[in-house]
Amino acid sequence: MINNPYLQSYRNYLRLERSLSSNSIEAYLGDLNKLFQYFESLGQTPQVKEISSADLKFFISWINDLGMLASTQARVVSGLKSFFSFLMLEELIADDPSALLETPRLTRHLPDTIDIHEINAMIDVIDASKPDGMRNKAILETLYGCGLRVSELINLKISDVFEENEYIRVTGKGNKERLVPIGSTALKYINIYRQETRVHLPIKRGFEDYIFLNRSGTRLSRISVFSIVKTLAERSGLKKSISPHTFxxxxxxxxxEGGADLRAVQEMLGHSSITTTEIYTHLDRDYLRGIITEFHPRS
Known part of the structure; x- marks a missing residue:
């Protein structure tokens, strides 16, 4: 393991100065632990100040030989660079051994999608006579109508819905808030669910403002939403691998594809970079190049 003073100082840096979540901090520290596991496999216990650029390159080669995905390797390299940059910032080391590390080239895969007929098929197999039927309709309509992440859906609150303006307030990654338009269909099912089902639930203290609840009256979990979507996909006869993120x-x-501006979609998805939004498109590359040309200041 990393020398405790370095570890604790870096943990505090990530938490206080980088404002990272506890999960992100543990991911960074876990990747650093892999580096020291590598040294242990060689029977070595070097001090942090003794780690060289060659050591790090051999380590990256080692995790590659273990079959680690390129995306995971890229994350590890990013974590190493962050750690040694911190040590340089604190003047704990004189040279940064990670400066010349190269990030593995990533292959960007187009995500799976479903068309409107497949979405309607999933909604049609919902049994509205069951207590959770209208809730599940509202969930699917909200996922598709607003493009939410599953974590954003389960944390959506009644106070986040501005019905008159047809907007919802979404808290995304890094606790960043954004306003997303919500269509009349999703609003209709949310209201029916609230008025006909949710009102009869034994809502537990502290969960009064959350929209989507389970039968016990607490916030719906991520696993529950995944299970709902998977079950409805199977019932509707879809052979694709469907998850909440598919919506x-x-x-x-x-x-x-309907002609929306890429920047507008970027805002609604809550992406910090327009290049992230680009992987959600299945469009002619000339069209995307034209969008970048129009909006990028260096074009």
Missing amino acids: RHSFATHLI
């Missing part, structure tokens, strides 16, 4: 992909793809 987010489909939301973005259908908007772009």
Whole structure:
């Protein structure tokens, strides 16, 4: 393991100065632990100040030989660079051994999508006579109608819905808030669910403002939403691998294919970079190049 003073100082840096979540901090520290596991496999216990650029290159080669995905390797390299940059910032080391590390080239895969007929098929197999039927309709309509991440859906609150203006307030990654338009269909099912089902639930203290609840009256979990979507996909006869994120992909793809501006979709998805939004599109590359040309200041 990393020398405790370095570890604790870096943990405090990530938490206080980088404002990272506890999960992100543990991911960074876990990747650093892999580096020291590598040294242990060689029977070595070097001090942090003794680690060289060659050591790090051999380590990256080692995790590659273990079969680690390129995306995971890229994350590890990013974590190493962050750690040694911190040590340089604190003047704990004189040279940064990670400066010349190269990030593995990543292959960007187009995400799966479903068309409107497949979405309707999933909604049609919902049994509205069951207590959770209208809730599940509202969930699917909100996922598709707003392009939400599953974590954003389960944390959506009644106070986040501005019905008159047809907007919802979404808290995304890094606790960043954004306003996303919500269509009349999703609003209709949310209201029916609230008025006909949710009102009869034994809502537990502290969960009064959350929209989507389970039968016990607490916030719906991520696993529950995944299970709902998977079950409905199977019932409707879809052979594709469907998850809640599929609705987010489909939301973005259908908007772009309908002529929506890529920057507008970027805002609605809560992406910090427009290049991230680009992977949600299945469009002619000349069209995307034209969008970048129009909006990028260096074009």
